[in-house]
Amino acid sequence: MSVRDYLAQGGPLLFDGAMGTYYASRPSRAEARCEAANLDRPEEIADIHRAYLESGCRAIRTNTFDVGAGLGDTQTARRIVEAGCRIALEAAQPFGAYVFADLGPAPREGILSPGEVYLRQADWFLSQGLTHFVAETLPTDDGVSELARCLKERCPKAFLLVSFAVAPDGITRDGLSGRALFERTAALPEVDAVGFNCISGPHHLLEFVRGLDLDKLNGKALSVMPNAGYPTVLGRRVVYQGQADYFAAQLADIAQAGAAIVGGCCGTQPRHIAHTAQALHTLTAKPAALPAQPRTKPGVQPGQNRLRDKLEAGKRVIAVELDPPADDHVDAFMEGVRTLRDAGADAVTVADCPVGRPRADSSLLACKIHRETGVDPLPHLTCRDRNLNATKALLLGLSMEGVHNVLLVTGDPIPTQDRDEVKSVFNFNSRKLIRYVGGLTDHGLSTPFQIFGALNLNAVNFARQLELAREKEECGAAGFLTQPVHSPKALENLALARQTLKGRILGGVFPIVSHRNALFLNNEVAGVSVPEDIVKRYEGISREEAEELALELSVRIARDMVPYTDGWYLMTPFRRVSLIARIMAELR
DSSP: OOOOHHHTTTOEBBBOOOOOHHHHHHTTTSSSGGGGGGHOOOOHHHHHHHHHTTOOOOOOEEOOOTTTGTSSSSHHHHHHHHHHHHHHHHHHHGGGEEEEEEEEEOOSSSSSSSHHHHHHHHHHHTTTOOOEEEEEEEEEEEEEHHHHHHHHHHHOOOOEEEEEEEOOTBTTTTSBBBBHHHHHTTTOOTTEEEEEESSHHHHHHHHHHHOGGGGGGTOOOEEEEEEEEOOETTTTTEEEEOOHHHHHHHHHHHTTTTOOOOOOOOOHHHHHHHHHHHHTTTTTOOOOOOOOOOOOOOOOOOSSOOOHHHHHOOOOOOOOOOOOOOOOOOOOHHHHHHHHHHHHHEEEEEEESSGGGGOHHHHHHHHHHHHHHHHHHOOOESSSSOOHHHHHHHHHHHHHHHEEEEEEOOOOOOOOOTTTTTTOOOOOOHHHHHHHHHHHGGGTTTOEEEEEEEEEEEEEEHHHHHHHHHHHHHHHHOOEEEEOOSHHHHHHHHHHHHHHHOEEEEEOOOOSSSSSHHHHHHSTTTOOHHHHHHHHHHHTOHHHHHHHHHHHHHHHHHHHGGGGOOOOEEEGGOHHHHHHHHHHHHHO
C-alpha cells in the first residue's frame, strides 16, 4: 500500500522518534556524529531502527539528517547515505514499514545553493530505490520549491514531506513566520505533506496547530513531530525529561486537531512511540475538534503611527538623531527632545549603544519620549546585544507603549579591549531581524512596526549595499535612513538608490562643526566620507564661524537631496540641538 493510500484511509501515520538524541544517550556516544555510525557501527543504527519499529511506528527515517551540512567530503557523504538507506530498508522490511529519506537543513553559505544540495542528495537516495522524502527541521523554505519540482520530475511517484522547526511563538530560528512558511509550502503542487517538528514540545505545537487555517493545506497532509518537552542539563549531558504517557496524550490531541502524520523529534525514544501507538489505537471515534480559525488582527487605525501616515501621504518628514546619555542624567536629553519637537521634528531617533559602548537604552528612552513629549520616537535596535527572546520581549514592550517605528541595524562591534568581558550575541543579521520583526504581526502584535534599515551611501562597493537594501525590502523594510551625504559621489549613490529601491528614503545630514570634527569623521567613523575641499574650509576658523559654515553646507546638501528622498535624517553633533533647530527652520 502506498503512503498516499494509507493516509487516505484516515488513520494517522506514526513515524519513529529521534535518532540523534537517542544515539547520543548511549554510553560513550554523546560526542559522536550518529550519521557516521552508518559506516562505523551499522548494527547499532539497525538496533535503533528496530526498537522504534517494535514500538509500533509505521515509518522510519534514514540516519542521514546531517549529511547536507557538510559531513565529510562528497564521496564520504554519499557512502553514508547509501549505507543509511541499506540499514533502514533492511530493518523496515520485516515490519512492512515505510522508509523516508531524511534531509536536514541545507547550508546557505556553501558553494552549492540549498536547492542544489537537496537535489544532489535526492539523486543519491533515488539511486538506492527510496521514493519517500522528508525535509525536516527547516528554518526557511530556501531550496524547497526546487527540490519539490525536480524530485517529481525525476520520480513522479515520489512523496515529499516538508517540516519546519518553530519555537513556541511560531517563529523559526531565522526569524520567519511558521504560519507563512506553512501556507507557502502547502501551495506548492509537488509537496504532499507539510508541518512542523523540533524546538517545541508537544503542548506548544498543539496550540500552534490549533491556530492554523487548515484549509490552507489544499488537500495535503499535516505533519507534527514535536520534541519530548524541553532539554535540561544534568552533569554535562543534555537530557529531555518529558514523560512518554504525557507525550502520547498530546500527540493524540494533535491527531484530533488535524494532523495526519505524527511522530517524535529530539528527546523521543521508543517508549514515547510505544505509548503514542497505543494512544492512537484507542483514540475514540468522536468527531475531531474543528481547527481554530485564524485570529482576527485588529486593523491599524489612522493616527496610530503619525510618521507612517505622513510618509504615505507624500509629505516630507524630518527625523533627528539625538545621542542617548552615558549616565542616568536625562534632563538635558529630554530638554533637547522638546526643543526639537518645537522646531518641527517629526521623529527623534535614538542610537542603540553606538560604537559598542554602553549608553542609556534606546527603547526605554523611546518610551519616555513618547509618554512625556508626544514626539514619535524611532529607536535603533541592533542584533549585537540581544537574543531572539529578548528582542521579542523588547518589541512587545515598545508596541504596548505606542512606539511603532524602529530602525534595525546589525550594530557596531564591541571595542577590542572590552571583548574579554563583553560578548556580542548576533543571533541575527539586520536582514533576518527585519524579517523577524515584520512577521510579529502574525504572532500577537496588534499594530505592525514600520521598519527602517540603514543604507551606507559612502561604501566603496555601493552595488553590494544596494543589493543588501533590496534584500531588506524583501524582508519587510519600509524605508531607509542613510549615512550622511557630503560628497558628489554619495549624492550620486543616493540618486541610484532612489531609482533602485521601493521604500522611503530619509537622506542623512551630519553638520560638521570643526576642522577636528571633520578629520575625526574621515578617519574614525565607519560609513562617513568628507571631501578634502570641505575639510580645508574649516581650517583656522572660530567656533561661531564653523557653526555658520555647518548651517550653510547642511542646508545646501539637504536641498540637493530633495529629488531623491522622502525627508531628512539629521544627526545632532555634540548635543548642539540649537544648530539642528536652525537647519530645520531653513528647510521648512
